[in-house]
Amino acid sequence: MAVPQVNKKLLDELEAMGFPRPRATRALHCSGNSSLEAAIEWVIDHENDSDIDQMPLVAVDIDLDSPQPFHITEQMKIKAQELRNKSHKKKEEEEKKLERQREKERIRASKDLTEAKRILESNEKQRYLALKKKEKEEEKRAREKILKKLEHDKVERRSRLGLPPESPSVKPSTHLLQEKTTSLPLKSVTNAEQMRECLRSLKCDHQNDGARVSRAFETLLIYVGNIAKNPDEEKFRKIRLTNPLFQDRVGNLRGGMEFLELCGFERTEGDEFLYLPDDKVDMELLNTAGSELKSAMTNPFFGLLIPLCCAPEPKEAPTGVALMYRMENMTLLEKVIIAPEKRTERRQIFLSNIDLSLVVYQESESFFDPPTNEMTFFEAYHSFCSALSKMLVPYDFLAGRLVPFSEEDNRFEIDCKGAGVVVVAARTDTKLSELGDLSSPKLEFRQLVALLDEEGDEERDLKDDPLLSIQFTQFGCVGFALASQVNHCTLYGVAVIVFEANWAALTRGDNLVVVRNSDRTILRARNPPNIIHPHYEYSKDKNY
Numbered sequence: 120m121a122v123p124q125v126n127k128k129l130l131d132e133l134e135a136m137g138f139p140r141p142r143a144t145r146a147l148h149c150s151g152n153s154s155l156e157a158a159i160e161w162v163i164d165h166e167n168d169s170d171i172d173q174m175p176l177v178a179v180d181i182d183l184d185s186p187q188p189f190h191i192t193e194q195m196k197i198k199a200q201e202l203r204n205k206s207h208k209k210k211e212e213e214e215k216k217l218e219r220q221r222e223k224e225r226i227r228a229s230k231d232l233t234e235a236k237r238i239l240e241s242n243e244k245q246r247y248l249a250l251k252k253k254e255k256e257e258e259k260r261a262r263e264k265i266l267k268k269l270e271h272d273k274v275e276r277r278s279r280l281g282l283p284p285e286s287p288s289v290k291p292s293t294h295l296l297q298e299k300t301t302s303l304p305l306k307s308v309t310n311a312e313q314m315r316e317c318l319r320s321l322k323c324d325h326q327n328d329g330a331r332v333s334r335a336f337e338t339l340l341i342y343v344g345n346i347a348k349n350p351d352e353e354k355f356r357k358i359r360l361t362n363p364l365f366q367d368r369v370g371n372l373r374g375g376m377e378f379l380e381l382c383g384f385e386r387t388e389g390d391e392f393l394y395l396p397d398d399k400v401d402m403e404l405l406n407t408a409g410s411e412l413k414s415a416m417t418n419p420f421f422g423l424l425i426p427l428c429c430a431p432e433p434k435e436a437p438t439g440v441a442l443m444y445r446m447e448n449m450t451l452l453e454k455v456i457i458a459p460e461k462r463t464e465r466r467q468i469f470l471s472n473i474d475l476s477l478v479v480y481q482e483s484e485s486f487f488d489p490p491t492n493e494m495t496f497f498e499a500y501h502s503f504c505s506a507l508s509k510m511l512v513p514y515d516f517l518a519g520r521l522v523p524f525s526e527e528d529n530r531f532e533i534d535c536k537g538a539g540v541v542v543v544a545a546r547t548d549t550k551l552s553e554l555g556d557l558s559s560p561k562l563e564f565r566q567l568v569a570l571l572d573e574e575g576d577e578e579r580d581l582k583d584d585p586l587l588s589i590q591f592t593q594f595g596c597v598g599f600a601l602a603s604q605v606n607h608c609t610l611y612g613v614a615v616i617v618f619e620a621n622w623a624a625l626t627r628g629d630n631l632v633v634v635r636n637s638d639r640t641i642l643r644a645r646n647p648p649n650i651i652h653p654h655y656e657y658s659k660d661k662n663y
Contacts, residue, residue, distance in 0.1 A: 126152045133158060136199040141174040148175055159198060166202060311407050314381050318415045321374035333416065335375055338368040340412045343382060346395065347405045356395040358384070382408050446566050447548040449592075454570075456585075457504055458539040459511035459518050468516050468533040471642035474608040475531060478521075481607050483615060484564050486557050489597040496593040500544055503591065503601070506626040511540065514618065516637050517587045517609060533586070533609065540587040543570050550596040567592050567602035 125147040132155055133143035142162060149165075150157040165171055322332050345355040358365060358379070369375035376393075383401060384393040490499065511518045519535040547566075554563055571588040586606040593599045610618055620632045 129155055129158065136196065137203050138162065138199065139172055141172050145171065145173070145175050162202060163198065166206070310381060310404060311411060314378055314408055314411045315415075317374035317378040317381065318411060319374075321372050321378075322415070324373050331372075335368055335372055336412055336416050338365075339375065339378060340409065340416070342379065343405050343408045343412065346382075346400065347402065347409065350400045350402070351397070353397075356397070356400070358393040360386075360390060360393060378408070446563065447595075449545060449547045449566060449569065451543065451545055451570050453544040455504075455542050456539040457507050457511065457542050459515060459537050460508040461512060463512060463515040463518075463535060463537055465537075466535050467522070468519075468535060468637055469639050469643065470530075470532055470608055471639050472644055473642055474639060478531070478606065478608050480604045481611065481615075482564075482568055482602065482604050484567055484600055484602045485619070486551060486600050487598055488551070496546075496591075496597065496599055497544075499599070500591050502626055503622075504542060506622060507540070507542070507589070509625050510618075510622050511537075513621075513631065513635060514637075517605075519586065520583065521586070521606070521608075531608075539585070540589065541571065541585045543588070543590040544593075545570055545590060546593045548595045551594050551598045552596065564602070567600050568604055571602075571604055 125144055129147055129152065130140075130143055133146065134140055138146070143158070146158040146161045146165075150161045162171075318336070321335060325332050342355075342358070345352075349355050360366075360370065369379070379393055382395070382404060383399045384395045385399075386392075387394050487499075515535045515537065516533045518537050518539050519533045520538055521531045522534040524530040524532050551557070554561070568588075568590055571590050584606075586609050588604045590602045591599060592602065605615065614635075617633050617635065621635075624630065624632050
């Protein structure tokens, strides 16, 4: 099969006009190498062919001359330019169309992903609500079961002791374990929790008499231990209520008798003895009682969670100072010490003269509107406390205490010993709107830290006082306030703002906004003093 040939000169002229070599070759071949004008006409007629830019199997004859000389006219150049422009425009339109198609696909994929995420979050929320509902129902059933059991046991004890049935009009005595009407989530009440509450109440009533509390705990532990070791010995299971030693150590203390009754002891007829029947000895219950007692004796923070019965009354305003508005029913709900989440290095931090120039407590308050989601006050409170425990790892100095640098020196340093910070939860019936403008300090705001002030500033013992105390107060409108007292030598000015920003970040589950450097040695005064710059403001020369 012979290979057709094209004219080299015509091919060069077409390429000079801007036609691609494959298109020019195909045009000359298909137009019979007759003329340049015929080749251009062929290109115009076949510009939409799919193979117009494919190189045909054609050899180029360098020696083949055109039949007659041909000159490129201006019209040919214009047509060639139009062809090029048209081809370029067509390519741009195809690219734009392809780009629009890709953008539509991207938007569709984004919408599908957003919808899938919304459905997933909705399903997760429904599962969470269903789980919460189930937990509340289980807690309610458990509480009802326990109350029925307690009532049944009480009726049974009265029957064994030969006492008449209790009149329905008489309310059952619950001793210490009274049901408290709070917004706290209900939990199943176990024997261990009831025993712990008894011991906590005992310590709360005598928090200023540590020796008497320790003696009471030790006496109770002896009673429980003797029965656990010798369950068959009746003398260990019988306590004379009129014994003055027993009354002094346990009987006269609120929570002591209730603790023994939780261990299985019963009052005999005539209230002469506390007696634990042989068939009522429960070794598991006695072991639980022993564990709770040992925990109360060894845990230095035991009893710092103060129940409502121990809540101090709101403090009155100082003489001569009248509060513009008194918050209604300010009630203490909880008081705890928050320690660092994990053990931190025991160290002492140097405090400069600048730090020690103002060792006082400064206060700040932040107000939060009622949440738009279903989060309750205690859920928000526990989230803040959990994040605060994490914060006290990088901010370990806030969990420390001030200690003297030496016995002969009154200079203080911070002992980072992880003692923790005090956190209080409180509630008031007052609404945020009743406080008026919250953007400027007011005397009313002092009530938001009133439950933190055990003593006035003049009576503070800096070596024992926490460096940071925080009070969360829930208002009647479900909004709440976060008020703090922080020792000025630890945080002040911008440092307080950075601390709150870091705390908020950890509460949200993010990382620290700013990593703090607690080294104060850069502020250490030179010893001996060496003034190397002139201070004209202190000069006695009148010329300055």
